[in-house]
Amino acid sequence: MRQSMTFIPTLREVPADAEIKSHQLLLRAGYIRQTASGVYTYMPLAKRILDKIEKIIREEMENAGAAELLMPTLQPAELWQESGRWNTYGEELMRMNDRHGRDFALGPTHEEVVTSLVKDEIKSYKRLPFAVFQIQTKFRDEKRPRFGLLRGREFIMKDAYSFHSTQESLDAVYEKMFIAYNNIFTRCGLNFRAVLADSGAIGGKDTQEFMVLSETGEDTIAYSDTSDYVANIEMAEVNPNYEKSSETPLPLEKLETPNQKTIADISSFFQVDATQCIKSLVFKVDDEYVLILVRGDHEVNDIKVKNVLKATSVELAEHNDIERLLGCSIGSIGPVGVPKNIKVYADYAVKSMVNIICGANQDGYHYKNAVENRDFTVHEFADFRFIMEGDPSPDGQGTIHFARGIEVGHIFKLGTTYSDSMEAKFLDENGKSQSFIMGCYGIGVSRTLSAVAEQFNDENGLIWPINIAPYQIHLIPINVKDKEQLILAEELYLQLKNDAFEVLFDDRTERAGVKFKDSDLIGLPIRVTVGKKASEGIVEVKLRKSGESFEVERSLLSTFVQKLLKSGE
Numbered sequence: 001m002r003q004s005m006t007f008i009p010t011l012r013e014v015p016a017d018a019e020i021k022s023h024q025l026l027l028r029a030g031y032i033r034q035t036a037s038g039v040y041t042y043m044p045l046a047k048r049i050l051d052k053i054e055k056i057i058r059e060e061m062e063n064a065g066a067a068e069l070l071m072p073t074l075q076p077a078e079l080w081q082e083s084g085r086w087n088t089y090g091e092e093l094m095r096m097n098d099r100h101g102r103d104f105a106l107g108p109t110h111e112e113v114v115t116s117l118v119k120d121e122i123k124s125y126k127r128l129p130f131a132v133f134q135i136q137t138k139f140r141d142e143k144r145p146r147f148g149l150l151r152g153r154e155f156i157m158k159d160a161y162s163f164h165s166t167q168e169s170l171d172a173v174y175e176k177m178f179i180a181y182n183n184i185f186t187r188c189g190l191n192f193r194a195v196l197a198d199s200g201a202i203g204g205k206d207t208q209e210f211m212v213l214s215e216t217g218e219d220t221i222a223y224s225d226t227s228d229y230v231a232n233i234e235m236a237e238v239n240p241n242y243e244k245s246s247e248t249p250l251p252l253e254k255l256e257t258p259n260q261k262t263i264a265d266i267s268s269f270f271q272v273d274a275t276q277c278i279k280s281l282v283f284k285v286d287d288e289y290v291l292i293l294v295r296g297d298h299e300v301n302d303i304k305v306k307n308v309l310k311a312t313s314v315e316l317a318e319h320n321d322i323e324r325l326l327g328c329s330i331g332s333i334g335p336v337g338v339p340k341n342i343k344v345y346a347d348y349a350v351k352s353m354v355n356i357i358c359g360a361n362q363d364g365y366h367y368k369n370a371v372e373n374r375d376f377t378v379h380e381f382a383d384f385r386f387i388m389e390g391d392p393s394p395d396g397q398g399t400i401h402f403a404r405g406i407e408v409g410h411i412f413k414l415g416t417t418y419s420d421s422m423e424a425k426f427l428d429e430n431g432k433s434q435s436f437i438m439g440c441y442g443i444g445v446s447r448t449l450s451a452v453a454e455q456f457n458d459e460n461g462l463i464w465p466i467n468i469a470p471y472q473i474h475l476i477p478i479n480v481k482d483k484e485q486l487i488l489a490e491e492l493y494l495q496l497k498n499d500a501f502e503v504l505f506d507d508r509t510e511r512a513g514v515k516f517k518d519s520d521l522i523g524l525p526i527r528v529t530v531g532k533k534a535s536e537g538i539v540e541v542k543l544r545k546s547g548e549s550f551e552v553e554r555s556l557l558s559t560f561v562q563k564l565l566k567s568g569e
């Protein structure tokens with residue numbers, strides 16, 4: 001492609017509202033342009049990358065045995081009413097009406113559509129298992145779109161769905177998808193981890209997220225420094241064996257603690273460590289109020305509260321609820337003397353505490369030396385806290401450290417969540433009607449492009465891995481007014497294309513400095529420069545990633561470049 005004919009508007013200055021490197025560089029290098037908040041045009045260079053990522057995905061989905069189809073973006077509300085999600089999703093679900101006033105959703109995902117499709121077509125276990133996938137634009141009206149393609153309101157997703165008559169069959173396809181995902185992200189050149197994750201609102205149990213390690217990632221992953229344990233912090237379970245306190249239980253005391261609200265206030269007021277105190281939080285779980293206790297230096301993980309209490313909604317109680325229920329403000333809550341109708345749950349760490357400092361459910365007062373089972377009863381102990389750096393790894397090997405990641409893929413063992421709610425059934429070998437067992441598997445395709453840009457760049461611009469670069473070679477004559485340089489460059493352009501290389505030919509009449517700056521910004525893996533030694537038939541080959549450069553005689557160029565591409569430059 002001749003650069004004078006394509007559409008790559010590069011910018012010198014960094015756009016103000018782009019906060020992270022990939023967003024800045026994709027804008028500056030002419031890969032994307034914003035049409036509205038969270039809505040982008042993929043410019044020609046980005047489109048070529050998307051096509052390459054999609055090609056890799058299609059090959060791996062084919063290997064995993066999934067057939068490609070394309071479902072509609074317009075989804076009738078009836079399907080979402082059947083699954084019960086029309087009302088559980090709020091403003092994030094983009095809705096519209098057609099000319100007859102009928103309700104539609106712009107598809108954020110396709111569980112409802114695909115389950116309804118399969119329900120009408122598949123009746124017997126003999127047709128199972130099977131899997132389908134699509135690569136399609138999705139709509140989610142994010143409250144705060146940001147970071148360019150990383151969190152957009154319109155984005156490209158590959159979503160696959162598998163249907164099974166048995167759990168074993170789902171396990172087998174899940175495993176194949178797991179392998180396919182590892183291949184996809186490896187072939188895209190990414191440094192990623194598959195992490196144990198929480199299945200979130202969509203139900204099902206085991207799920208794994210594919211996280212691209214990046215300081216600007218929105219997700220936090222907890223990993224062990226000596227084993228291969230790695231999990232999303234939301235679900236990372238905590239090692240429950242704490243050593244029991246050896247203190248002898250002292251008599252309970254109620255003390256005046258004027259204006260002492262936070263754990264920091266209390267631990268300095270009593271001159272004790274936060275580990276001697278407990279945090280007591282009132283949660284509204286579905287429509288019941290409960291008290292959750294964690295040790296003073298720990299944080300409550302509301303995802304775990306939801307999972308342990310098998311709830312659909314979990315939120316912190318409002319100020320006035322607490323006043324009404326306990327007669328005190330948030331900083332004075334404690335487990336002693338809590339009304340019977342409020343169940344008390346506690347993190348395992350609390351079980352090993354004695355002589356606890358906690359709120360007295362009376363503003364301005366705290367208890368000292370509270371002892372569980374003497375002064376307050378715990379309905380159930382469980383793992384309610386966020387794992388922390390320095391905790392022992394849950395698999396018993398090594399210590400937990402944190403890293404940030406960008407979620408680019410997520411695979412789920414859905415189970416019968418959707419087939420139950422939508423009554424999608426098949427007849428099993430005994431002629432008994434059963435709900436399909438399902439799996440679903442997503443990849444953020446446009447997000448993957450951004451994640452690669454986030455992971456591979458330097459102060460001069462983007463650095464695309466060979467497999468997904470828009471073009472393999474950036475061919476640059478230094479001075480198109482120099483006859484010899486231009487003629488050699490044109491000949492090499494033809495020769496390289498004939499040898500099946502993908503070439504971007506910078507035939508513009510710009511100064512050399514501008515061409516090199518743009519070339520570094522755009523980030524193609526191999527640059528061939530035609531300059532002073534054109535008369536000797538010598539060109540310079542330079543690698544974008546390492547900066548290494550070589551002088552190559554024109555007749556050897558194709559072989560030389562072929563070798564570079566094979567060696568993964």
Ligand code: 9G3
Pocket residue numbers: 089092093094108109110111139140141158159160202410440441442443
């Ligand atoms: C919605 C809206 C946003 C959503 C969903 C539904 C996320 C929703 C979860 C999934 C699960 C998997 C198939 C591919 C892989 C991910 N955000 N999820 O269901 F209505 Cl507005 O999408 N779906």
